[in-house]
Amino acid sequence: MGVYTLPRSQLHLFLAVLSKRSPVYVPVKRDAIRFEPYNGTIDFSDNAYFPIKEHFFRKRETILRFDGQKLITVRPTSSKKIFFGVRRCDLTALKHQDSIFQKQYKDPWYKAQRANTILIGYHCATPPNKYCFCDGMGLEEYQDLMFYEQKTQFLVEVTSVKGAALIKKYRRFFKKANKRITDADKHIKTRKLRKRDFNAIYDHHAWTAGVNKCLSCTACTAMCPTCYCYELHDELDTLKHGTRCRIWSSCQVKAFTRIAGNHVFREQREHRFKHRIYHQIQYFREQHGFDLCTGCGRCIAACPTRIDWVSIANKIT
Amino acid sequence: MIQTLVPRKVKVLHRFRETPDIVSLTLPKVGTCVPGQFYQLSVLGYGEAPISVASYTTKTVQFTIRQAGTVTNALANLKKGDTLYIRGPYGKGYPLKEYEGKNIILIGAGCGVATLRGVIDYIIHHRHKYNDVFLFFGYRNVNDIIFKKEAVQWKEVFNFKTALSKEKSTTCHDWTSGHITEVIEGLKLRTKNTGVFICGPPRMINDTVAILKKKGFTDEQLYLSTERLMYCGIGMCCHCMIRGKFTCKDGPVFRFDEIGYFKND
């Protein structure tokens, strides 16, 4: 669909102009790198610590309101958003989330957040950190434009109709380039997760090294761009009024499987620790034919004890 | 399958107290359901709870609810004419069609009997389609027994045994003392052309399956109704996962070989 160039010196001007139309979320360095509306700075030194998931599958979503036993339906609202600088793992992660929330279930709340979104990708010339393992995790093209950083310019690959329209609208920033982006250009070389039937190695003793260091703190699931578990709760504002809301939840805590009578199905940490990994790289594949995990490595980067489950799994023969 | 998480409003048609902590509610039927499936019932402000279909009737559906916590207490406190919310039905029911012309053994413990009640009603409606039917139900004591009225009829139609684990039998009763698993262990059961449907707590299910397998039943003859924490009911929130399977969507009735024994994973 065409390749263009944008001089590096023009990037901020382009983003500033683009921001006039609708908020452009870019990776910004705060306490950590997070996606925030463009405000003059941008940080590509590492992948964002927080994935863009929370903008679509929000931490807290109001499903309905009530007044006594009267149910008040809530219409999800939608606004235009542009995301700039999303890396390939996170684009694929969004695709996986879409396949659950939009394809498998027509989730109206997710759909509202997801509608009117433009995705501008950022290709990792080299892995942004040592935890990445996206190579071999089935990354896919899911963006409207893809930016490839070079010494003095960005190569901008148009990958969708929406992307082409955007280039057309801001044509003055871009110069047509006489170049084709090949599969080799798209490839990112990282360490790899050795894939196999993980059911066969569930009971392997090597996992113990990870299990023993796990604190059940839930950082891994909170930072994961694909984890999509949730809970529904009725919250009261007054004794009569309130909301039923959907909030994120984590399989790392006992409450995840605790039923009335206080029986916990995944009582031991071992099983909770493995459940997250297995849902990502085994169970989801059994159900959908592909892995949920995209290899961004955030679960390792965010883990307070840096449990590198990929290395652990790779060592198991 | 279009599903939202928003329930719809219904009113209680009938309420009956079964035991000090179990109540049956009759509600207008929403959609078409088969025994073994469940609905999410809610009282706004309290939350939702998955409750099994405990009847086989055309216009209404009965739920038998044990008061176990916040939501179930709120449900049990509803009176005739009160409003509640419902969504469903969800999940897979018992393979009743598959066992036409064959024998069926129902084994239930405690509130698990409620889940099997729909199967019993179904069989009564289609009695000629099934051969021998056995009911083996276990409770702790006399006060826990549910469906006492219905049991009078069941005794006439089926081979029916009740075991009470915390009750010492002194005089002649229509129940035996001990665990239902012990009762089953002591029985001679024909395995040929027989399906066994089991519902109860995880440990009881494990024990029962082990006993039945010793008696010669194969994995394919055993069906379990499983209970897990769940919120969405549609295979999305992931709380009810048993390894790669969803209790709410692939179950709650599983053939034994689909999930195997209850483990902690």
Ligand SMILES: Cc1cc2nc3c(=O)[nH]c(=O)nc-3n(C[C@H](O)[C@H](O)[C@H](O)COP(=O)(O)OP(=O)(O)OC[C@H]3O[C@@H](n4cnc5c(N)ncnc54)[C@H](O)[C@@H]3O)c2cc1C
């Ligand atoms: C498929 C299925 C069928 C069921 N059928 C029946 C039935 O016919 N009769 C009956 O009495 N009980 C049944 N249960 C169990 C019943 O759903 C729980 O006892 C009930 O959810 C407890 O909620 P609570 O608010 O009263 O308890 P609390 O302990 O106060 O629970 C608070 C919240 O935790 C969740 N929760 C707690 N326990 C369970 C559980 N076992 N399953 C799912 N969510 C839970 C609920 O979301 C609830 O809102 C069934 C459970 C499942 C999974």
Ligand code: SF4
């Ligand atoms: S982030 Fe690390 S310590 Fe915390 S729950 Fe996950 S694996 Fe365990």
